[in-house]
Amino acid sequence: MELSAGVAPVSLPLMVRNRQPAETADPRVTARLVEWFGRARSYVDAYTPADDTHLPDPDTSLSRTQLLSLAIGFTGCDTAESRDQRTYTLVYSDPDLGKRNFQTICVPYYAPASPLRFERDPDGPGCRIVWKPSGEVLTRPRLHAGIFGASSHYYSRVAPDLAELPTAAIISPYSTCAGGCLGCNRNEVGSFTPPPRDYIARHVATVADDYDRRGWDRAELVSVNITTGCQPDEARELEMMLRLIAEYRRQGFTNAGFFPFTYAIDSRAAMDQLREAGCLGFIGTIECVNDAERVRQWGRHKGAITFEQHLGKYRRARAAGFGIVETDYVLGADSYEEMLRGIDALSAAEVAVVPNIKRNYSLAQLDSNHPDIWEMDARYIADGFAACLATYAHGTIKRRAARYCVDYLHRHGQPQVTLRDLPIRHT
Numbered sequence: 001m002e003l004s005a006g007v008a009p010v011s012l013p014l015m016v017r018n019r020q021p022a023e024t025a026d027p028r029v030t031a032r033l034v035e036w037f038g039r040a041r042s043y044v045d046a047y048t049p050a051d052d053t054h055l056p057d058p059d060t061s062l063s064r065t066q067l068l069s070l071a072i073g074f075t076g077c078d079t080a081e082s083r084d085q086r087t088y089t090l091v092y093s094d095p096d097l098g099k100r101n102f103q104t105i106c107v108p109y110y111a112p113a114s115p116l117r118f119e120r121d122p123d124g125p126g127c128r129i130v131w132k133p134s135g136e137v138l139t140r141p142r143l144h145a146g147i148f149g150a151s152s153h154y155y156s157r158v159a160p161d162l163a164e165l166p167t168a169a170i171i172s173p174y175s176t177c178a179g180g181c182l183g184c185n186r187n188e189v190g191s192f193t194p195p196p197r198d199y200i201a202r203h204v205a206t207v208a209d210d211y212d213r214r215g216w217d218r219a220e221l222v223s224v225n226i227t228t229g230c231q232p233d234e235a236r237e238l239e240m241m242l243r244l245i246a247e248y249r250r251q252g253f254t255n256a257g258f259f260p261f262t263y264a265i266d267s268r269a270a271m272d273q274l275r276e277a278g279c280l281g282f283i284g285t286i287e288c289v290n291d292a293e294r295v296r297q298w299g300r301h302k303g304a305i306t307f308e309q310h311l312g313k314y315r316r317a318r319a320a321g322f323g324i325v326e327t328d329y330v331l332g333a334d335s336y337e338e339m340l341r342g343i344d345a346l347s348a349a350e351v352a353v354v355p356n357i358k359r360n361y362s363l364a365q366l367d368s369n370h371p372d373i374w375e376m377d378a379r380y381i382a383d384g385f386a387a388c389l390a391t392y393a394h395g396t397i398k399r400r401a402a403r404y405c406v407d408y409l410h411r412h413g414q415p416q417v418t419l420r421d422l423p424i425r426h427t
């Protein structure tokens with residue numbers, strides 16, 4: 001359940017809370033994370049961001065603060081906050097480049113052993129990440145949202161003052177998933193719920209009501225990421241997507257371009273139907289490059305799709321005429337060399353590779369990371385992100401949405417706003 005910073009969190013159903021394992025304060029975990037984060041921080045302090053000021057988009061290179069936020073995201077944080085939320089979306093500001101970026105933190109089941117603590121200001125969205133061994137405040141981001149499961153929808157682009165905008169949304173109408181992935185974070189925190197029969201109509205009505213309540217014109221919605229639980233097969237996945245798009249049209253969202261995030265859609269015929277229905281892009285879920293690791297971490301359903309099969313799928317998506325073809329990529333599962341080789345191969349297929357840093361909720365997830373990210377610390381993250389961000393030249397949903405945001409703000413009293421004023425968001 002996604003909530004803006006001002007709203008009190010909901011309490012978890014007993015059955016969900018009881019399914020959460022007891023937290024550990026294992027000193028061996030602390031020693032490992034203190035050693036890793038200490039090296040990562042030294043790398044960040046010495047890191048020289050690439051100068052991208054000559055480019056219109058600010059998301060092509062990492063600031064030092066963004067790199068630090070990724071190391072914090074990987075490590076996980078302890079906190080005094082209730083465990084009803086184990087994920088928070090924060091907005092970090094880099095003092096040198098003036099860039100701001102969204103990045104999540106997780107409150108893992110080893111939180112007491114984490115050397116980092118997330119603390120919220122008593123009032124307002126201010127917060128800080130504290131280095132527990134010394135009490136030093138490492139950075140002072142702003143809290144954007146607390147997350148439990150997958151909310152019905154959230155607005156993925158915001159104005160320079162972090163006010164939500166009607167132009168772009170990430171939606172999740174289907175509250176469960178047939179994927180059965182072993183490494184699934186939603187499964188890890190127990191957030192799946194049985195969807196009501198009319199979940200599509202209810203979902204779109206909720207979004208429509210939200211637009212009306214905010215006084216927003218539904219025609220301003222131009223970018224819709226369909227990032228929801230998956231159906232068991234291509235036919236049912238396609239049917240869900242087409243019914244969803246038709247209901248959005250029926251409810252007056254006439255200008256919406258849709259971007260399905262899916263592993264079940266594979267055939268050219270299904271892609272053609274999505275194109276005809278109003279999908280402007282196609283998002284895949286490669287997760288990692290190594291086939292054996294994908295099966296190990298994501299299971300024999302979604303995880304069994306090989307790297308070559310993913311490449312074939314993205315080539316079909318390009319041939320079907322999708323202007324934007326993206327895949328998400330989770331840093332941490334692959335060796336350093338395999339990560340860079342895989343990103344190159346995806347870029348050669350004109351795929352924009354959208355990087356995520358692995359959120360480790362459990363010790364099993366922490367241990368599932370490749371030895372290279374432990375040995376190379378922030379360099380692994382910096383080089384992986386740099387390689388991914390270079391593929392944005394193929395076009396991304398976020399960049400398309402950012403241009404509509406600037407246009408919207410120009411039409412709503414902020415003619416001075418540029419792309420560089422908008423907080424960076426990759427996922």
Ligand code: SF4
Nearest residue numbers: 177179180181184230
């Ligand atoms: S497809 Fe995604 S949401 Fe579904 S189980 Fe796999 S990781 Fe979880």
